[in-house]
Amino acid sequence: MDSMKKLTTIIMAGGKGERLFPLTRDKAKPVITFGGIYRILDFTLSNCLNSGIRRIYVLSQYGSFSLEQHLRQAWDVMHPDLNEFIYSMPPQQIMVNRWYRGTADSIYQNLTLLEQERPRQVLILSGDHVYKLNYREMMDFHLQHNADLTVAAVMVPRVEGSSFGILKVNEASEVENFLEKPKDPPGLPDNPDFSLVSMGVYIFNAETLVEEVIKDAKKKTSKHDFGGDIIPQMVGHKKVYAYNFQDPVTNTPRYWRDIGLLDAYFKAHQDLLGKAPVFELYDADWPVRSKPQLYPPSKYICSGSHVTVEDSLIASGCIIEGTVERSVLSPGVKVGVGATVCQAILWDGVEVGSGAHIRQAIIEEGVRVPPGFTIGLDHERDAKRFHVTENGVVVVPNNAVMVGD
C-alpha cells in the first residue's frame, strides 16, 4: 500500500509572529507576502502537493481570518469527493476552554480529529518555512528506521548553531538530545564542524504522538512545544531519528529558512535573485503554487530618462519608469521616472513617486512613496519614522503616512 495513504498532515500556523512586527500587525505570519507573488505558507503547502499529500489540516489561531482568506483564494484546489481537503482549524474550545498553549497543545486539543482519522503516521509541519522537501522521502526514511519519531534537520556550521534548536545525534542518526540555542553546539559524528538544526518538521507514529501529547499536557512545567518538550520527553524511551536534509550527491545542506525575523525575511529574498539563485523558484519539477491573479503584463516605459532593471523579480502588472536593482516587486507596483529602488521588497500596489530613492527596505501593500522621498539612505531619520532592523532594513507598514522631503 502507498505509505502516504495512512498519513494525516497538520500544519502549525497559529503563532503570533511578534518578531516579524510590523508585518504581522494585521495578518498571520504564514500569509505574509514572500517572493513577490507567494505567501510563506505556499511553500509548505506546495511541498505537500508535490509530495502527493492531499489531506491537510492547518491549525490557525492568531489572525485566523487572513489565513482562511488565503486558503480560500489560493488553495481551493482539493476535491472533497476524493477525500482530499485543506481545512483550517482555529482552537475550537470544545475539548478544553483555552487557546493553543503551544504546538504540542494544539495537537492535544485536536485529539478527536486523530481519533476520527485514525492515521498510521502524522506529519507535522510549520507554516512559516521556505524550503522544498519531498515528504515522501522523509517517510521512506521513517519507515526504514522503524522510528517512532523522525525529525527533519539541516546542517549549519557549528559556530552558527547557537541561535537554533540543535539535535545531538549518534552515528546511526538516532537523536540523543535536543538543545535549545546551546552555547557550545554539538557537531555531527561524521562531520564535526557542522551541527544539525531541527527544521520543526516531524513524522510521528500516530499512537506515539497521542501518548506523548497527553503526557505533555499533564506536565505543569511544560511549555507544550515539540522541540523543547516533546523531543526531550521521548529521547531515551522511544526511537527518535534525525532525517538529514542534504543533497544526496554532494552531502551539502539543502535550502531551508525559518522566516522568524525581519532580517531573515529580507535575506531570504536576496536568495531568490541572480542567474543561479540560492533558492530557485524556476523549478519545473517542484512548482510553487500561489493565488491566481489577473494582471496585465508588466511594462517598462522609457519616457526620456533611463530605465534599468537588474537582478530582480518583477511580478505582473508593474509599471517601471526608473531603476530597479536586486529587488522583489509584487503585482501592480509602480516605479516613477528617475526613481531608484535598490535591495527592496515592494508588496502589491506600492507606488514609488518620481525621483524617490529606496534602499534596503520592505514596503507593505498599497504604500505611496511621495516623489523625491528617500527611504534607507539615512537610518537615523528613518528610525524616527519607521521600524529599522538590526541589519539596517527599513520596514514601512501599510498605514505609514509620508510627506515629501
Added chain:
Amino acid sequence: MKTILVVDDDEAIRTLLREELEEEGYKVVIATNARDALKMVETEPLDLVILDIRMPGMDGLEALPRILGLKEGLPVILNSAYSQYQESFMSWAADAYVVKSSDLTELKVKIKELVAK
C-alpha cells in the same frame, strides 16, 4: 481523608462504590451526570475521579479532557462496563481504565496507587 468523586448515571453502581470506598476510608461525593461532575471538579477539593463512559447528555470521554482542563493533574479512572473504549485515543488521557466488575479489587488498587502520587 482523600475525597473521591464518583460519576455514574446508574444508581446501583453509585451505591456500591460509595459503600465500598467509604469502607476503605475515603470520602465519596457523587455526580449523576457529567455536567454536574464538571461543576464539582471546579468547586470542590477532590483527590480522584471515577468516571463512567456511557452516560446520557455528555459522555465520559467528552468530560475527561474538560476535567483535566479544569484541574490539571487530577487523577481520573475511567470505569466502564465496556472494554472497547480503551482503543479510543480519547480514553488515553485517563490515568487508568478499569472495566466494571462486581469484584472491585482492581479498582481499589488503582485508586490507592493514584491517590498516593
